[in-house]
Amino acid sequence: MNLKKAVQIGDIFAAPLPMNKYGAVKVMNIIDRSYLLGITSYIEGKLPTIESKAVHQTLITESIADGLRKPLLEWVDGKLPKELIFIENIPLTTNEIGVESNIYAGNWSKECSMEVYYEWRRKTDPEGFELEMKRKIEEADTYARRHSIPKPKKMMDDQVFWGIISLFDLGKKNEEEMVEFAIKELSTFTAWQIRHFEEALSYKLFLLDTIEHAKEIGEYCFSEQNQAFSPDLFLYARCAVVARGQKVFEDILSNPKKMLKNTEFEILLSLSSEAYYLKKRKELEYISGCSYETFSNREGWLEEL
Structure with a gap:
């Protein structure tokens, strides 16, 4: 249960993942009601602790834009999801202070750490993961054609x-x-x-x-x-x-x-x-x-x- 009252820079939160696993994110920056999250490399069948090595490592993924491998940092808006579990606050390292990202992931949701699950599936079961993604894309496309209504994101007053x-x-x-x-x-x-x-x-x-x-x-x-x-x-x-x-x-x-x-x-x-x-x-x-x-x-x- 998440008992955190106010989100602070350096907070570590565990996020639920499929197959009874957990991921973790670290708050790198806060501007108004927007939060820059570092998606960590942690993925295990138990809650992380600050002793977990992967909690201190930002997930490295390949950028679609330029093909370079970079730390995964995403901006999210809104309230802290109730499904996330506060672990502890770890001050930013010298390398983490001032990091930037132009990736906007929408409202903060319980799925904020899903990318580490996708990376794990790609490595452990590439064929099964590819079939699963194709099925989800087909289902999403079908639903979008029938029900999709564009909705604005956060707008200026x-x-x-x-x-x-x-x-x-x-x-x-x-x-x-x-x-x-x-x-x-x-x-x-x-x-x-x-x-x-x-x-x-x-x-x-x-x-x-x-x-x-x-x-x-x-x-x-x-x-x-x-x-x-x-x-x-x-x-x-x-x-x-x-x-x-x-x-x-x-x-x-x-x-x-x-x-x-x-x-x-x-x-x-x-x-x-x-x-x-x-x-x-x-x-x-x-x-x-x-x-x-x-x-x-x-x-x-x-x-x-």
């Missing part, structure tokens, strides 16, 4: 989000000058708050992604007769709506016939990445829960799809 949007100077002729103040303001937030802004932006664009809105964008509107309809232009038209602020967005969301005509604002899509680069001097790598790409809102295009 609406008041803060629209406050940043209100900094656009739409009177400028140059688009980069229009968003300059908004980028500078957003760059003062934490890295994860910038991701939360991107999530909120993606979700609002996703909500506008409907056939009814696409029919009202002007010259390149969607219709069976108009072969000039462009999914990209429709995305940029939705950006223009969000750029006009909360009142315009909510009005057009509820009444597609008020959709802005022959207007676009593509630069909105780069706001988060520009702010993130200004803050961290590196590229923003983030996948939102709801895609803003045209046709992603399947219910909004149900008539056509």
Whole structure:
């Protein structure tokens, strides 16, 4: 039973795994309600202790992006899962202090240590593990096709989000000058708050992604007769709506016939990445829960799809 009241950097938690085994994670960093977890190499049929050697070793896995083997570190949000068991607090080592990761694993769940189980299965029963994974992928794909409804991840508070949007100077002729103040303001937030802004932006664009809105964008509107309809232009038209602020967005969301005509604002899509680069001097790598790409809102295009 987990009796830990407040999670601290250095906390070690045991996590349940299949086949009556346990894994372990170590809290490497905390920002607001987000936690950076180091997935350790521990996997046994009993609870770990601080004497367990593998608890002090972060699992090394191969990166899909570059093929290099790296320590597995993941950011998670939310509350400590009740299924996790507090073991002890072990202060960070010199090598652990300041470690970073751009991997976001969603809400903190009891399965936060599953990767060590997968690694163990790959080594001890590669054929059986491959068959099991294929079966799970097929089941997940079937379920997704029938039931999947995109859901946003953690988003920035609406008041803060629209406050940043209100900094656009739409009177400028140059688009980069229009968003300059908004980028500078957003760059003062934490890295994860910038991701939360991107999530909120993606979700609002996703909500506008409907056939009814696409029919009202002007010259390149969607219709069976108009072969000039462009999914990209429709995305940029939705950006223009969000750029006009909360009142315009909510009005057009509820009444597609008020959709802005022959207007676009593509630069909105780069706001988060520009702010993130200004803050961290590196590229923003983030996948939102709801895609803003045209046709992603399947219910909004149900008539056509």
